[in-house]
Amino acid sequence: GAVVSQHPSRVICKSGTSVKIECRSLDFQATTMFWYRQFPKQSLMLMATSNEGSKATYEQGVEKDKFLINHASLTLSTLTVTSAHPEDSSFYICSAGGAGAATDTQYFGPGTRLTVL
Amino acid sequence: GQQLNQSPQSMFIQEGEDVSMNCTSSSIFNTWLWYKQEPGEGPVLLIALYKAGELTSNGRLTAQFGITRKDSFLNISASIPSDVGIYFCAGRFMEYGNKLVFGAGTILRVKS
Numbered sequence: 001g002a003v004v005s006q007h008p009s010r011v012i013c014k015s016g017t018s019v020k021i022e023c024r025s026l027d028f029q030a031t032t033m034f035w036y037r038q039f040p041k042q043s044l045m046l047m048a049t050s051n052e053g054s055k056a057t058y059e060q061g062v063e064k065d066k067f068l069i070n071h072a073s074l075t076l077s078t079l080t081v082t083s084a085h086p087e088d089s090s091f092y093i094c095s096a097g098g099a100g101a102a103t104d105t106q107y108f109g110p111g112t113r114l115t116v117l
Numbered sequence: 118g119q120q121l122n123q124s125p126q127s128m129f130i131q132e133g134e135d136v137s138m139n140c141t142s143s144s145i146f147n148t149w150l151w152y153k154q155e156p157g158e159g160p161v162l163l164i165a166l167y168k169a170g171e172l173t174s175n176g177r178l179t180a181q182f183g184i185t186r187k188d189s190f191l192n193i194s195a196s197i198p199s200d201v202g203i204y205f206c207a208g209r210f211m212e213y214g215n216k217l218v219f220g221a222g223t224i225l226r227v228k229s
Contacts (some may be wrong), residue, residue, distance in 0.1 A: 001197045032215060043205065044160070090128075093159045097215065105150060106207075107161035108216055 002028050004096050006109035012107045013084055014117055021079045023094030030096035034106060035067070038091045050077045084116040090104035119181040123206050123220030130196055139190040140206035140220045148209040149182050149189040150217070155202045163204075164191070196227050 010013055013019050023033055029051050031078040036044040047070050049057045056069035066088075068080040078098075081088055095106040123140045130136060140149075148167055152160035164175050166182035166189060173180055180190045191201055193202070206220040 018130075034216070043221050046216060049214075049216060085186075091157075095217075097123060105148075105162065105165050108152070111157070111159045113157070 002026075002096070002107040004094065004107050006094055006112050008112060009110060010115075011111045011117040012050045012117065014113045015085055016083055019081045019084055019114060021081075021092055021094075021114075023077045023079070023096070023109050025075050025096040025107075028096075030077075031074065032097050033071060033077040034095045034097075035069060035077075035079050036091060036093045036095065038111075040091075044093065047079075051056045081114065084114070089114055093096075121206055121208060121218055123223060124223065125223060127164045127224035127226070129228065132196060132198060132227050134196055135197055136193040136200070136225060137190060138204060138206075138223045139188060140208070141174040141188040142208065142210075142218075144170040144212075145186045146169040146189075146210045147186070149180070150207045151178075151180050151189070151191045152205045152207060153202045154222075156206060160205060193225075196225075198227050198229050201225055202228050207210065 005024045007022045033050040035047045038044050046059050047062045050071040052071045052074050058064045071077040073094050078095045091111050093111040095108045097106045121140045121142050150165050151163045153163055154160040164173050164180040169183040169186045170184050176192045182189055203222045203224050205222045207217040
């Protein structure tokens with residue numbers, strides 16, 4: 001299957017700082033990327049849909065000014081958690097789909113564990 | 118929002134046994150996907166289904182896209198310890214665009 005990477009895999013930061021997470025599709029061009037959040041022992045919650053060259057579409061209840069998404073190229077999307085607080089601590093996972101991969105299929109990155117102190 | 122009902126919530130089985138889990142919805146889906154997630158990792162795609170009635174295998178795994186397009190099942194035959202993990206169904210339906218709806222997951226534990 002298609003390969004999606006995320007960086008960093010784990011990050012610990014102080015409250016009030018901003019954290020950037022990168023999501024890359026390594027062997028295909030991803031016209032669309034998705035950002036999810038997952039709490040322990042729960043399912044994945046879609047935060048936003050990121051389309052290359054256009055603004056992201058956020059799900060209801062997700063603050064777009066809090067979670068900044070940039071999809072500048074067909075292989076890279078970034079999620080920036082601004083002014084992070086302890087309640088933002090979570091497992092963030094991206095997925096990608098689009099040209100080169102079955103368009104109805106999403107391939108997931110390995111996730112980023114964010115801990116805000 | 119639309120929901121997928123995934124069952125069972127968890128299973129604790131003996132090595133060598135077969136496993137079956139399923140997802141149902143009140144909505145009609147045009148794609149069903151089954152993923153496995155291990156602790157601290159992202160979900161890994163196991164099987165993708167695109168047509169009603171489609172039956173697809175991947176090694177010891179078999180999944181089917183229900184005829185009514187409102188359900189799907191995943192079977193694992195002759196389970197082994199490395200099958201341990203959380204299995205998620207996910208689906209796409211027309212009114213939701215290209216976004217996926219996820220089931221709550223089935224936690225599988227295997228005792229050897």
